[in-house]
Amino acid sequence: PTSEPETPPDTLVTDKFAFAFDIDGVLIRGGRPIPEAIEAMQVLNGKNDYGIKIPYIFVTNGGGKTEQERCIQLSKQLDIEVSPGQFICGHTPMREMAEKFKTVLVVGGEGEKCRHVAEGYGFTDVVTPGDIIKDNPDTTPFRKLTEEEHGNSRERNFAETKIDAIFVFADSRDWAGDQQIILDLLMSKGGYLGTRSENFDEGPPLFFSHNDVVWSASHDLTRLGMGALRLSIEAMFKAVTGKDLETTAFGKPQIGTFQFATRLLQQWRKDTHGIDAPPETVYFVGDTPESDIRGTNQFNEESENTWYSILVKTGVYENGTTPKYEPKATVDTVLDAVTHGIHREN
Ligand code: G3P
Ligand code: MG
Numbered sequence: 001p002t003s004e005p006e007t008p009p010d011t012l013v014t015d016k017f018a019f020a021f022d023i024d025g026v027l028i029r030g031g032r033p034i035p036e037a038i039e040a041m042q043v044l045n046g047k048n049d050y051g052i053k054i055p056y057i058f059v060t061n062g063g064g065k066t067e068q069e070r071c072i073q074l075s076k077q078l079d080i081e082v083s084p085g086q087f088i089c090g091h092t093p094m095r096e097m098a099e100k101f102k103t104v105l106v107v108g109g110e111g112e113k114c115r116h117v118a119e120g121y122g123f124t125d126v127v128t129p130g131d132i133i134k135d136n137p138d139t140t141p142f143r144k145l146t147e148e149e150h151g152n153s154r155e156r157n158f159a160e161t162k163i164d165a166i167f168v169f170a171d172s173r174d175w176a177g178d179q180q181i182i183l184d185l186l187m188s189k190g191g192y193l194g195t196r197s198e199n200f201d202e203g204p205p206l207f208f209s210h211n212d213v214v215w216s217a218s219h220d221l222t223r224l225g226m227g228a229l230r231l232s233i234e235a236m237f238k239a240v241t242g243k244d245l246e247t248t249a250f251g252k253p254q255i256g257t258f259q260f261a262t263r264l265l266q267q268w269r270k271d272t273h274g275i276d277a278p279p280e281t282v283y284f285v286g287d288t289p290e291s292d293i294r295g296t297n298q299f300n301e302e303s304e305n306t307w308y309s310i311l312v313k314t315g316v317y318e319n320g321t322t323p324k325y326e327p328k329a330t331v332d333t334v335l336d337a338v339t340h341g342i343h344r345e346n
Helices: 035-044 067-078 092-097 113-120 129-135 147-152 175-186 226-241 255-273 289-302 334-345
Strands: 017-021 056-059 103-107 125-127 165-168 206-208 281-286 306-312 329-331
Touching: 017 255, 017 334, 035 067, 035 334, 056 255, 092 165, 092 255, 103 113, 103 129, 103 175, 113 125, 129 147, 129 175, 165 175, 165 226, 175 226, 206 226, 255 289, 281 289, 281 334, 289 306, 306 334, 329 334
Parallel strands: 017 056, 017 281, 103 125, 103 165, 165 206, 281 306, 306 329
Antiparallel strands: none
16 A cells, blocks of 8 residues: 555554664665655554554764754655754764864855854854955965855954864865865964964864765765865875874764764653663664774674664665675665564564
8 A cells, every 4th residue: 555654543662672874875865765765764653564663863974954954854855754853963963062162164065054053053153164265365266255155254354363173064065175274274373374383283173074985975876075075185284294184083983973872862762752771772774884884883892782783785885895894784775674673673
């Protein structure tokens, strides 16, 4: 039958296990749902042989919008209701840095969106590459602000502004200009644009919301991601200064992201399902061995419950190759991953 499944009111929610999903390459590709994803969500919501509901969260390295906006979008794409209480994106943990740094440069994403995300996290003084180009258009010889960008960018004298940290929130829309500005700051005397440090060791710290070198978008082949920008900046810093640059990445496979996910899942199960104990098993479904499988396996070793990695073939991982980090199971699609977990439990 093709009609909507009716979830009976007495549907039981399992407290034994839960699912966590990567998004790009598992549920969505290039803004469109992967066809099996919609049914996979219905299965979790009770359309299964056991009539049980299974709690789930989303853990993506993507970003560029507020969690709220992203959940509205995901709800439409997957035909379910997704709440920020069950959602983490690459930049979500950056929220915890808002009190540590005063003036920050936020890079990436569409227009002013990431500035607004950062301000929503509590960062009190957020500047963008656009503000810097507006103050000194010679900063980027081949990048001129559009009229709209000029209007949105904020007036500021950067000779007097100390930038305390750089955060790449989402994919850069202008690698050349953004890299120039990031390098200028990394080589500056203490975060003042227009200055050069003698030993190149006093620039602000540089943070990336994740480290995916490639990701799965609408093209058949993988596309370069933020991890590629990170590699590029580190290589350029070495080439121009002769020094190694240390940067930090959030997101998967960082253990901190999985700890964050554990707390989120615990809160979500408690608030929406009234379950107060941790699940025995969390099934993590991902497409990128280096982020999803690596992080899940590593976290499994230190976690009190089992984190069980499932690799799908709809994204970064190429069928027929040996994944760099070995999953507990490899299946075709997210629907197969959900079925695999449910059968393993019953
Ligand atoms: O830019 C997003 C991408 O690198 C990964 O997103 O959902 O696969 O973790 P996701
Ligand atoms: Mg993915």
